[in-house]
Amino acid sequence: MKILRLAVQNVRVHSLKMLDLEPGTTLISGPNGCGKTSLIEALYIALRGKSFRGSDESICSYGAQMYQIDVATDExxxxxxxxNQDGAKRKQFVVAGKKHGRLPYALKYPIVLFEPDxxxxxxxSPxxxxxxxxxxxxxxxxxxSHELSRYNRALLQRNKLLKDPLINDDELFSWNLIxxxxGAKIISKRQAVLxxxxxxxxxxxxxxxxTSDTVSLKYSHESRVSAQKLLKEYEEKITYDKAVGATSTGPHRHDIAIGFGDKPAAKVASRGEARTIILALKFLEAAYIEQQTGxxxxxxxxDVFGELDRHRQKRLMSEFVDNQIVMTSTGD
Structure with a gap:
């Protein structure tokens, strides 16, 4: 699928803006504060169903009570x-003439986002x-998404109970099960990617x-996990969790160990080396998503070119030469 045109109304600094996109690379250039990132954000909202940097209220132009985004593709x-009128907030997606309260999963289009953060x-942080x-x-x-949501809701409930000094272990058991x-499903899927x-x-x-430097990626939890093993962890940590008032184990506490040579990358990698690791991760992300989705x-x-030297800029563009690219820059 190729994006042909973007139009926005009342999106941050844009009261009205239209943009035709190239099938290859589209460059949105201008000074800081002119709304370049807002156009990237609008594409992301339309194709993924949510913003990567703010709430719907913050997306609305100052003083406006509505915003609209239109994206035309070749499909x-x-x-x-x-x-947002009189406190009543309503968001709607219309795709191919059909209305949806949320963007259906089947209509979402994969995006690889590369921003300064x-x-x-x-x-x-982890x-x-x-x-x-x-x-x-x-x-x-x-x-x-459903698995993450169910896990996080159960985590909130368990943490709430852990703050009750009168809670007993049996009352935590059902939440430990969930x-x-x-948690085991989340961990297994994370490990498969890594x-x-x-x-x-x-x-x-x-x-x-x-260079001949080596990079490694390792999930912080043991290589194999089952729901039974994870349940045992939650049960064994109950006394400690009660003392601190929070759940101390599980995928919400896990991390990706990024190694550079035989040491942690965060400790020894230079600024340029860290950026090269990120580039490699983004190249892998794009290839993996294409492999999984077709x-x-x-x-x-x-606005990432200012963070990369010319060699890495060229490598970035050459790697994505077959993808449609929309990029922002403060330069020409």
Missing amino acids: LQYRVTYQ TLRIVNG QRRRDFLDGLIQQYDQSY LSDY NDFNSKITAIYQSIAG KRPLILLD
Whole structure:
């Protein structure tokens, strides 16, 4: 699928804006604050169903009570409308003339997003790395969003109970069961992706950097996990969890260990080396999504060229030469 045209109304700084997209690369250029990222965001909302950087209220232009996004492709027409009048909020997706309260999974189109914050995957928090992995899996696995949602709802309930000094272990058991069931599925799917990525990332890194350095990716939990093993972990941690008032084990606490040589990348990789690792991850992400979905993902590059030297800029564009790219830049 190719994106042909984008039109937005009352989207952040844009009261009205139309943009024709090229089948190859479209460059949106201009000074900071002119709304370049807002156009990238609008494409993401229309094709993925949500923003990557804010709430619907924040997307609306100042003083406006609605926004609208129209995306024309060579296959489908997408329209997103949001209204906030007298405290009543309503969002609607219209695709090929059919209305939906939420964008159906079958109508979502895969996107690989590369923005300045992406460059913090190596040195940022474990949550940032979990979000990267979870977001990737959700693009090809329809059940994964449901599994994450059920796990997180159960986690909130268990944490709430753990703060009650009168709670007994039996009252936690049903929540332990739910967490172990969905947690095992989440862990297994994360591990499958990382095992595939780990077998390929060193070769990609070396091809970008022109060095013999090695990169490794490892999930922080043991290689094999079952619902029974995870249930045992939750049960064994009850006394500690009661003391701290929170659930101390499970996929919400896990991480991706990124190694550079035989040491943690966050400790020893230079700024340029960290950026090369991120490039390699993004190349793997795009290839893996295409492998799983049969669709070539849309590539959104939001003001990242300033963070990359010319060699990495050229490598980035050559890797995605067969994908449609929409990119922003403060330069020409």
